Amino acid sequence: MGNEVTAFAPASVSNVSCGFDIMGFALEGAGDTVTARFSTRPGVTIGRITGCRSPLPPEASANTAGPPVIALLRECAPGTGLEIDIHKGIPVGGGIGSSAASAVAAVVAADALLGTNLPPEKLLALAIEGEKIASGAVHVDNLSPCLRGGFVLVRGYHPIDIVPISVPESLWCSVISPQVEIKTAHARKILPKVIPLEDVITQTGNAAGLIAGMFTADFPLISRSLRDVIAEPVRAHLIPGFARMKEAALAHGALGCGISGSGPSLFALASSPDEAGKIVIAMGNVLEEMGCLYATLVSRVGARGARVIS
Numbered sequence: 001m002g003n004e005v006t007a008f009a010p011a012s013v014s015n016v017s018c019g020f021d022i023m024g025f026a027l028e029g030a031g032d033t034v035t036a037r038f039s040t041r042p043g044v045t046i047g048r049i050t051g052c053r054s055p056l057p058p059e060a061s062a063n064t065a066g067p068p069v070i071a072l073l074r075e076c077a078p079g080t081g082l083e084i085d086i087h088k089g090i091p092v093g094g095g096i097g098s099s100a101a102s103a104v105a106a107v108v109a110a111d112a113l114l115g116t117n118l119p120p121e122k123l124l125a126l127a128i129e130g131e132k133i134a135s136g137a138v139h140v141d142n143l144s145p146c147l148r149g150g151f152v153l154v155r156g157y158h159p160i161d162i163v164p165i166s167v168p169e170s171l172w173c174s175v176i177s178p179q180v181e182i183k184t185a186h187a188r189k190i191l192p193k194v195i196p197l198e199d200v201i202t203q204t205g206n207a208a209g210l211i212a213g214m215f216t217a218d219f220p221l222i223s224r225s226l227r228d229v230i231a232e233p234v235r236a237h238l239i240p241g242f243a244r245m246k247e248a249a250l251a252h253g254a255l256g257c258g259i260s261g262s263g264p265s266l267f268a269l270a271s272s273p274d275e276a277g278k279i280v281i282a283m284g285n286v287l288e289e290m291g292c293l294y295a296t297l298v299s300r301v302g303a304r305g306a307r308v309i310s
């Protein structure tokens with residue numbers, strides 16, 4: 001590698017309704033790009049930050065891209081100086097893995113530049129240092145699909161145990177991102193601390209059903225399983241037009257629809273690109289009537305995770 005490496009990391013949908021903190025998948029067509037270059041100043045400095053509406057912290061320790069690289073240098077190249085530029089291709093606080101993408105792209109770029117060639121488990125462990133800043137907690141349901149691509153199940157956290165889940169060929173996803181920001185840390189704070197046993201049974205059954213449905217391409221089973229009785233009931237009110245958008249998605253053939261990550265984005269799954277396109281338009285119409293700005297994305301489950309692009 002020369003004096004500079006650029007890496008791309010994709011957007012992702014996490015939770016997938018019934019898999020709070022334990023399921024996520026990569027998207028195609030949106031992501032963050034980070035360039036890492038050697039610097040004479042030891043430690044990590046952030047150079048340019050582009051592509052975002054509101055300013056992001058310029059201090060390496062406070063920006064989600066910084067701590068993973070700080071930790072990497074501490075462990076593998078103490079005394080080295082790196083400067084990183086961040087280009088945001090994902091709305092910040094939008095619920096499609098913005099903080100994860102910056103953290104992952106930064107650590108992938110730095111790893112390639114330094115030639116450390118760390119295994120994916122180690123890159124994931126480093127990237128967690130960035131995600132912690134955004135949510136105040138350790139969760140890898142965006143980080144893991146962002147890093148490795150595909151649909152993943154986080155079977156466990158102690159230790160982290162990632163299981164890749166195959167998905168039906170014809171599975172598509174519609175994403176709508178209303179232009180409002182939700183802080184993940186806040187969206188986590190309002191979650192119930194104690195969950196009734198009945199809800200645990202419902203959620204566990206749906207999570208198992210969704211995974212089984214993915215492996216067997218059983219669309220009716222996927223559809224029945226896309227329900228969230230834990231996070232959605234307490235987070236939905238944070239999202240303008242949530243109930244109407246969900247209703248519109250289901251009326252236009254969505255297998256299911258829910259909050260992407262901690263929101264405000266919504267995701268809907270569909271069994272063809274045609275349906276996915278109609279669903280996203282129907283959801284967009286709701287926000288247009290409300291005068292709320294938004295962005296949309298229609299994508300397959302992205303097979304590719306983060307990668308060096310130059």
Ligand code: HSE
Pocket residue numbers: 014015020021022095097135139141142184187188231261262
């Ligand atoms: N699983 C996390 C949450 C994702 O819902 O809080 C945050 O992007």
